[in-house]
Amino acid sequence: MLGVTACGGGSNNERGHLAATKFGDLTHPVERGSPIDAIRAQCGSGALTEAGDVVHRRPYLQEVTTTSATIGWVTVDPAGERAILTTPDGSPLGEVLAVVEEYPQRLANEKQVWARITGLQPDTVYCYALGNGVAPLSEPTGFRTAPSATSTLPVRFIAFGDSGNGSLEQHELQEQMFTVPYDLMVHLGDLAYRSGTIGQFEDYVFAVYAELFRNLPFFPASGNHEYETAQGGVFRDVFALPPGEGNERWYSYDWGRVHFAVLDTEQDYATQAAWLDRDLELSTAPWSIVYFHRPPYSSGSQHGSDLPLREVLAPVLEKHRVQLVLAGHDHHYERTVPVNGTVYVVSGGGGRGTRPVGQSDFTAFSEQVIHFVQVEVGVEELVLHAIDGTGVEFDSLVVPRT
Ligand SMILES: [Fe+2]
Structure with missing residues (x-):
């Protein structure tokens, strides 16, 4: 009991x-305090760039685990959409090409895209920006992976x-x-x-x-x-x-x-x-x-x-x-x-x-x-x-x- x-x-x-x-x-x-300030202080706010007006649904984090994360967003007429990964100190970690899905969509040319990121470390902040084959679509922002099962946090x-x-x-x-x-x-x-x-x-x-x-x-x-x-x-x-x-x-x-x-x-x-x-x-x-x-x-x-x-x-x-x-x-x-x-x-x-x-x-x-x-x-x-x-x-x- x-x-x-x-x-x-x-x-x-x-x-x-x-x-x-x-x-x-x-x-x-x-306790009082922002849920996002610590991450944004390390990575940025993720504001859309001028080229980012093709992003109709802002990025959102799904399936975050100790070693992986999925970033979803919706864009019009995707052309090599990708997530560009860096560490908080700006070191490049590579790019993950997004998978494009046809539905559901509110407008005919809107597409759901998913960038599935693997090979991460537990309880670690990673920074990401959206891009396509031509230009960055957003400034960097970030997320934290899940802590391990033995974490006492x-x-x-x-x-x-x-x-x-x-x-x-x-x-x-x-x-x-x-x-x-x-x-x-x-x-x-x-x-x-x-x-x-x-x-x-x-x-x-x-x-x-x-x-x-x-x-x-x-x-x-x-x-x-x-x-x-x-x-x-x-x-x-x-x-x-x-x-x-x-x-x-x-x-x-x-x-x-x-x-x-x-x-x-x-x-x-x-x-x-x-x-x-x-x-x-x-x-x-x-x-x-x-x-x-x-x-x-x-x-x-x-x-x-x-x-x-x-x-x-x-x-x-x-x-x-x-x-x-x-x-x-x-x-x-x-x-x-x-x-x-x-x-x-x-x-x-x-x-x-x-x-x-x-x-x-x-x-x-x-x-x-x-x-x-x-x-x-x-x-x-x-x-x-x-x-x-x-x-x-x-x-x-x-x-x-x-
Ligand atoms: Fe209900």
Whole structure:
């Protein structure tokens, strides 16, 4: 059984959607600082050059591991598109020719390109610029590879769900994402409202988060709204996700001492529970975090707990002592008490409005609020901070490793 310290909390109440009114006993205040400044100080900001007006979707980092990374972008009429790699001190490391894909595309001459980079070292900053056979398309910027499994560095990430239709709230929350440090970004599904079209991905995902995506890897789960177009096909085309038997629908990856497993709650639960059981069996990481869209525990007015999901998933989570489960779908924040050793958090207030939330016997704290969560996993404890659209931390959670 895990020991869990709840900070903040108190009774639930109705209030404005952006600002928290509750300032609890936050004994582990979130560290403040930019997630991208350190990388940009070493490599640059990646501004587009004059020739770069052919870049219609800014570069974004995918599948970053200890030894590899994939950079995606969209360009018109590609001609030898490539990533030009250097060290932070400017020493050349070579060029990686991009693979061109024909779809999905909003305009007929737009092409998806992927530069897949291998042979890297763990926990190391690499600088990259975009180019084609003729000219540089961008100034250099950079990324950091994942730390090794033996690293004792803290692993920091943000998570949010239900983010996107370009609302003011989405943009205000996005601005707050520049105020706390982290190394990777997690999305809990429903990225591209209303129906996961390529235009909605361009306008409500890539355009909104371009400055973060350029320097930080993004590992999303798909939600029901993504499935309204081509059964989630656009989602799987615009993201390069770790391959495996889930075929980009469900997958897992490691970041330092943390094993992440991602499910697709639009697909069969039993199949994925069996996969997750095998996946967690193989993991030797001391921390396991599982995330997906539909919540097994929720007091939301719109959806509530997904009981069939809970029934098949909870025994697997309990068996493998998964410390934290993150979900979205209901547009609020909710943290449960530990349920057989696992804490479940709904973080569905990523920008697409909020809805009322009640309290259940499993609820430790719930709030109707636009927010994201920042999680820092150290050697001995995991600390989660919930941060609202004005930047105020309104709840936190500490899970010691036992
Ligand atoms: Fe949803």
